Amino acid sequence: MRAAVMWLVCLGAGLWGLASRAAEPSQRPNFLIIMADDCTYNDLPVYGGKNAFTPNIDRLAREGLVFDRAYLSMAMCQPCRAELYTGLYPMRNGCCWNHSASRPGIRSLAHYLSALGYRTGLAGKVHVEPKTVFPFEDVPGFCPNCTADPTPPHNVEGIREFMTRKNDQPFCLIVALVEPHVPWVMGDRSRYPVRNLKLPPHIADTPKTREDFAAYLAEITYMDSQVGDILRVLDEAGLRDSTLVLFTSEQGAQFPGCKWTNWNLGVHTALIARWPGHVPAGRRTAALVQYADVAPTLIELAGGNPADFGPLDGTSFREVLLGLKDEHRRYAYFAHNNFPEGPPYPIRSVTDGEWHYIRNLTPQEVYIEKHVMGQLGGATPHNKYWPTWMAHSWNNPTIYGLVKRYMVRPAEELYRLSEDPYEMTNLADRAEFAEIKARLAKELDRWLAEQKDPGVPLDTPEAHKAMKEGQPLF
Structure with a gap:
């Protein structure tokens, strides 16, 4: 009896080892990070939003892994981006306020991944400085000005050229969109009749607020169409299966209680990951992660050791991505x-x-x-x-x-x-x-x-x- 039990234990362990090895990536992926701008995470349907129409983000969620507990340290555009790109909290990288800068000598994904043989580029909104800390290649085609009125039409040829330039060299491309940052002027507002809106409890119900919330929702749908265009370029380039896609909503919108606060609607962000054959599709995870964890995760997936680029504040959640674990950090700050x-x-x-x-x-x-x-x-x-x-x-x-x-x-x-x-x-x-x-x-x-x-x-x-x-x- 005891021998039979031991045999079953060994068999189970062997099968788990095979499953674990099967989930391990066989090659270094490309990285495509798509960022929205000032989008409250739970205004998106994938996080329970009752109003917005986002078919492309919804499809990405069905094809990938949805993080239910993803956070950023400061609910402002520049500090959160500096955290994401450096793997360091605001005090450590120096960007502790909006419209400031990271300390000279700090390194970012542009350094980490370049050292591992990657091309690194950024299209759209930059909003980090100095260039020596964030030396991404400037990729054209998406508006860099988050207050443009209206936002100029985007052109995907710049990101297409960047993705396909060298088939033998992996890339990391960040496409930082400028919607739904104010002014809320893009998209079709007629899709959102103000009388039909379901306002969340932190927003006062006044006629003007309903008008502005409808305009904000229209921009979310416009942003979603851009996500679809970007993913279509990846598919047309034949890079879908070899690319880890990360979509994130940045911090909350410009409504009271969201951006510029430490409340949940400010610091909680959407995070969706897709990498066919490696990241489990159609799943959600309660693992607690933070923007500072992204850089070490990409370093490890690129074949590097995050400790060689540290000390970093974040830690790799690679095993969560690959479906091997369902927990990561204990606290977010x-x-x-x-x-x-x-x-x-x-x-x-x-x-x-x-x-x-x-x-x-x-x-x-x-x-x-x-x-x-x-x-x-x-x-x-x-x-x-x-x-x-x-x-x-x-x-x-x-x-x-x-x-x-x-x-x-x-x-x-x-x-x-x-x-x-x-x-x-x-x-x-x-x-x-x-x-x-x-x-x-x-x-x-x-x-x-x-x-x-x-x-x-x-x-x-x-x-x-x-x-x-x-x-x-x-």
Whole structure:
């Protein structure tokens, strides 16, 4: 009997080994990273969105692996891209604010993968600097200006030429789209009648907000059509089976509670991976991953050792991609420095994927973000819905509550994401969750010390200026 059991155990182990080896890649893949711009992850149908029409992203999800717990450290365009490309958190790479820069001497995917024999290119929005840190080849055809009105038509011939230039050399191509970043002027709004929209709970229901939300959804559909065009070029070049495609939505949209916040709708991102024959199709994973993990993952898939390019803050989730594991990191970490997007308002937070602990470092201050709430480029409001929130808040308790939630915040917040992904119910003061809050607070303190993050002194004009000039901060 015992011998029979041992035989079955050995047989099982052998079969698992064969299955594992079968999932291992036989050659180094190309990498195609497609980025949306300011797209709240759960406005996409693949993450439960009730409004948007995205057939190409939906098809990509059916053909690949959907990450349900993917995050970025700062919900702003430049810092999150710097994190993605370098594998380093904002304090380590130097890009701790929007419209800043990474430190001279920092390396990125353009260096890591070039050293492994890859061509590296970037089409569309760049929004990282300096060029010495991000020396990607400039690939033409997609608009680099996220505030263009309208966005010029794209041309796929530049990415086609880049993909097919040298069949014997793998490539990494990033196509950074500029939709659905404001202004919301692209796409067919008639597809989204305002009376039919299902507004999520963090958005105030005013007529102008409905109009703007419809315009935002139209841009999501326009962006989805660009995703389809890019994937079509890959197919026509015969590179579908040899290319790992990663689609990500970047941070949340320019609605209160999304971009420029540490709330879940700001720092949670969409991430979908497809590599036929290697990445399991039609699956979802609860593995916790962060933008900093992408660079070491690509290094390892390219045949390199991430330790040779480190120390990096991220770690490779290669085994999750290949279906060999369904877990990765234990925590993801977030930071927000509000200057120069508004008066200083530093925020730090941490999640384990189920619970999210947020610490507002200056809760005595009023939160103001100039793009959402103020003026940009003269007298024209950047987002015209915000004045209607203010106008309706005096006699509408729900809208008043949303305005107050955005502008006046407590010192600590705690949310259970599985039950409250919009983070509308703060549990920080509930005695029954005190142990969970303490555990996450301790982990956040550990991370801040590791990153040498001083907190409040970092979110200042002086620190921003010093970092841009390459001067020591503290």
